Amino acid sequence: MENDVCKNLDKCPIFVKGILVNDFADLAYKNMYCLVPGKYKTCKRYLAAQATGKPVPESIMPNSSKSLEEIIQIINSK
Ligand code: SF4
Numbered sequence: 001m002e003n004d005v006c007k008n009l010d011k012c013p014i015f016v017k018g019i020l021v022n023d024f025a026d027l028a029y030k031n032m033y034c035l036v037p038g039k040y041k042t043c044k045r046y047l048a049a050q051a052t053g054k055p056v057p058e059s060i061m062p063n064s065s066k067s068l069e070e071i072i073q074i075i076n077s078k
Contacts, residue, residue, distance in 0.1 A: 006033070006040035008049060013058045033062045048072055 006012070012034070013019065020026045033043040040046055043062040048071045049055075057078075060071055 004037045005035050006043065006046055008046060009034050012045065013055075014045070014061070017058060019058045029062050044068060044071055048075060052076065054078075 009015070009030075014029070015026060020029070033040050033046075044064040044066070045056045045060055045062055047068050048060065051068065051072055052075045054075050056071070056075060060066070060074075064071065066074075
């Protein structure tokens with residue numbers, strides 16, 4: 001059965017490590033991506049993690065302007 005929320009939510013570094021500027025940004029991302037069935041699958045962090053199986057840099061936001069290919073290159077160059 002399909003997950004209703006992103007499986008990475010409990011350990012996603014942008015939330016766990018307090019990367020975001022404030023609680024509003026935290027909630028906004030969660031309500032736009034993480035907690036929305038179907039939408040989390042469009043998150044660049046989710047997609048990059050799925051594609052590489054590696055940690056995604058904390059600087060990559062769910063709506064990153066970088067393409068998925070660019071993000072994957074960054075991850076694989078580390
Ligand atoms: S930011 Fe992306 S990868 Fe992290 S929990 Fe939300 S949907 Fe999942």
